[in-house]
Amino acid sequence: MAGNHNGRRKAAAGNGQSRSPGQKAAKKNGRGKSEKAPAGSLFVIGGAEDRQDTKIILSRLAERIGSGKLVVSTLASEYGDELWEIYRKLFTSMGVKHIKHLGINHRDESSKDPRLGMLADATAVFFTGGDQLKITTRLGGTTLSERIEEIYNRGGIIGGTSAGATALGEMMLVGSPGGGISKVGDVLHMTPGLGLAKNMIIDQHFSERGRIRRLLGAVAQNPRMLGVGIDEDTAVVVESDGKFYALGSGAVYVVDGHDLSYTNISEASFSRALSVFGVKLHVLSSGDRFDVHSRQPAHIATGVEDSEAELRLIREEIA
């Protein structure tokens, strides 16, 4: 559970305490990864991923799962059986043969949870959408959650869409209004996520629900956190080297608050509008990379071409 972000830090106004007790010890100078950096990958999807047409994101995920075993968690939803049916068919049609449903909606802290067996030989876990708080209340601190983290640490793939994406972050935004005027008080609705995406706050349906402001507010509270806002039908694939790339038809907004010079978030009354000065913003589209350690985006032309070529190929297949 050691933090793997070692970038420079600047003091900034706002709530500056570190939330992860293990992080300080694990911090290093320079860009070296923590020794405990997970060997796996994260597929973090901004919701409403294409399930009918080119299926760019899900087919890339299915390809990576290959002959491995996928566990689909519908813990976030009250409509678990329906969602399971949708994703079972989808992943099966894309060649995933071993697929199981993690759907029992209760909390079990014991090491005798019958659902543990299902995860024993899993290579991938996928969290469907719903309510991110349902995931963390049902899973946070359980043996089941530890097992999922083990899968990730050992090289497995953990994916999630919509609420399932948000839950993968270190902190989550919950129940805060998206559009309209955000007040200082609104953005305080943060709570810990599963913490697989270290030092990240993930927000989804991002452009579609006008969520830039709540993400800015969240980052302003503690610029240690990188804000990652993912559009619908768009994903961030976090690799074991601490870099991620964008995939899909929309954009990924990266909010870096390290150079933040002022915010009123710790001073103003809750009913006031938010002030945040000096945030760095990157908008990534399919193929663009971002290095979480150095906080630098990169554009790799071949990646984009691949992605467009891929899109063309799949379209031709369908037509």
Place this chain on the structure above:
Amino acid sequence: MAGNHNGRRKAAAGNGQSRSPGQKAAKKNGRGKSEKAPAGSLFVIGGAEDRQDTKIILSRLAERIGSGKLVVSTLASEYGDELWEIYRKLFTSMGVKHIKHLGINHRDESSKDPRLGMLADATAVFFTGGDQLKITTRLGGTTLSERIEEIYNRGGIIGGTSAGATALGEMMLVGSPGGGISKVGDVLHMTPGLGLAKNMIIDQHFSERGRIRRLLGAVAQNPRMLGVGIDEDTAVVVESDGKFYALGSGAVYVVDGHDLSYTNISEASFSRALSVFGVKLHVLSSGDRFDVHSRQPAHIATGVEDSEAELRLIREEIA
């Protein structure tokens, strides 16, 4: 018509030509204003300003007009008479005694336009909402438009809300989708505004309509332009010293692209999602200042306190 922005420039990918022919000659080093900097003020309102409750923005505007003459332009709308009735009552109730309606919806380039007389002794012009293209097609390049600019240059106040705000900018975004996934092609729908707010692209209903992405795209095309996104019931008041401050209940987003390191806007196909790396973003709330010359935001504590005290006072008056 000399540009008044003298900040540093960096080469950036994208369309880099200068649109204002007079600008190069007028450019100076350092922060000195151009000699021709207008002596007036702009009240640029993000739409849906409060007209019932505290009326913070409109009452500040009315106060500044004082005993002067206000001309309300409804050129942007097909419902000019209804809008005129609304704003006439409003401004009259706030103490503006001399108020006229600029409402004839046709274009007249001649110096015999009967509407010119109305502007002769006007100290303020206010543009209502509607369609910004209606304003520029009916007004752009006319003697009427020159007269409005003269009022501004000589120390008058030019205000606008919604489309009327957008029209005050040097460039305007038109008809581009707000929410949803913005493609490279979408953000190309730019056209010249009235040009009173030099080097600025103004967007309104900003948080409410999720417009950050189209503004980012517009700034990426030519980082000379400062992107100013204004929420509803929120205004930017541009003073003659080239500084502006935020006023009202929402936020003002300032998009500064001078340090932009990469964009795909000049390379990618129109159907691709947008990439923009390294944009500086400031979110201002009521009382916060921004210096257009140095591109630096500033928080002045007293300004905020005044504004909150003002709000309290007006609330007490109503209760």
